[in-house]
Amino acid sequence: MIGRDSITLFHAxxxxxxxxxxxxxxxxxxxxxxxxxxxxxxxxxxxxxxVNPMGKVPAILHGGVLVTEQIAIAIYxxxxxxxxxxxxxxxxxxxxxxLRWMAFYAGSFEPAAVDRALKREPGPQxxxxxxxxxxxxxxxxxxxxxxxxxxxxxxSAADVLWGGALQWMTTFGIVPETSxxxxxxxxxxxxxxxxxxREKDAELAASQTA
Numbered sequence: 001m002i003g004r005d006s007i008t009l010f011h012a013x014x015x016x017x018x019x020x021x022x023x024x025x026x027x028x029x030x031x032x033x034x035x036x037x038x039x040x041x042x043x044x045x046x047x048x049x050x051v052n053p054m055g056k057v058p059a060i061l062h063g064g065v066l067v068t069e070q071i072a073i074a075i076y077x078x079x080x081x082x083x084x085x086x087x088x089x090x091x092x093x094x095x096x097x098x099l100r101w102m103a104f105y106a107g108s109f110e111p112a113a114v115d116r117a118l119k120r121e122p123g124p125q126x127x128x129x130x131x132x133x134x135x136x137x138x139x140x141x142x143x144x145x146x147x148x149x150x151x152x153x154x155x156s157a158a159d160v161l162w163g164g165a166l167q168w169m170t171t172f173g174i175v176p177e178t179s180x181x182x183x184x185x186x187x188x189x190x191x192x193x194x195x196x197x198r199e200k201d202a203e204l205a206a207s208q209t210a
Contacts, residue, residue, distance in 0.1 A: 007031040007077070008061040010051055012038045013204035016070050017058030018197060019164040023074055023157055025193035027081040037208050071106045071161070075099075078157035086157040094151050101150045101158045104139070105165065112136040117174045137175070144180035148187060155188075163188025 009024065011017040011033050024031045036042050036057055043055045052059045052068045059068045060077070067073050078087035088094035108130035115122055115133070122128045130136050143150060150158040167185045169175040177185075188194070 005030075005063045008034055010034050010036055010048070010057055010059040010061075012036045012043065012057045013201040013208065015057055018201055019070065019161055020058040020060070020073055020077070021201075022164065022194050022197045023077055023086075023160045025197055026086060026157075026160060026191070027077060027084045029077065029081055035204060035208075039208055069106075071102050074157050074161055075102060086155070086160075088151070088156070094154070098151055098156060098158055101143075102161065105158075105161055108136050109140065110165070113169055113174050117172070141178055141180045144184050148184075159188045160194075164194070 007029055009020060009031055011021055036048060042048055049055055058073055060073055067076050088098050112130040112133045125131060149155050150162060163185055166181055167189050170177040
């Protein structure tokens with residue numbers, strides 16, 4: 001059965017792949033790590049570029065299938081382990097909103113946040129993937145104002161993604177820590193799986209520095 005195959009995660013500590021590692025822990029999935037030392041430039045070496053030509057993490061290998069891109073990986077993994085109930089299945093009315101918030105993160109939120117961090121002006125409205133930073137934040141805070149999680153009161157893989165990203169971006173002042181965002185970060189990043197992974201990540205990061 002494909003869901004029982006071990007998953008290989010190409011992981012760099014304290015990077016985007018941390019969210020994937022948290023998701024694997026939340027799912028109770030069998031996995032092994034292939035740690036990539038980005039500080040040493042391993043992600044730009046031919047061996048890793050054969051995995052992901054962008055030189056980015058995460059990437060996963062499962063049953064001979066290679067999957068890159070953070071959002072694609074999250075959707076793939078959450079669907080692979082339906083018993084964990086971290087992704088609405090086809091036919092569930094929550095499936096559409098779930099996919100919406102996954103796509104909104106990649107297509108609107110992260111581009112807006114990166115432009116903000118680099119102090120770049122967004123492109124013209126007709127060309128910008130997100131319109132404006134304020135519009136993106138209004139959509140996000142509007143959702144969090146009315147619900148505990150991205151799907152209402154049900155924790156999902158979308159919250160693994162958003163919780164970790166918002167924790168990082170508020171820490172560096174890229175996104176404001178609003179009255180809606182702060183408690184959401186606390187709800188999503190203090191779960192046992194997240195705490196385990198952040199402890200593991202700190203050890204891995206320390207060993208790479210050493």
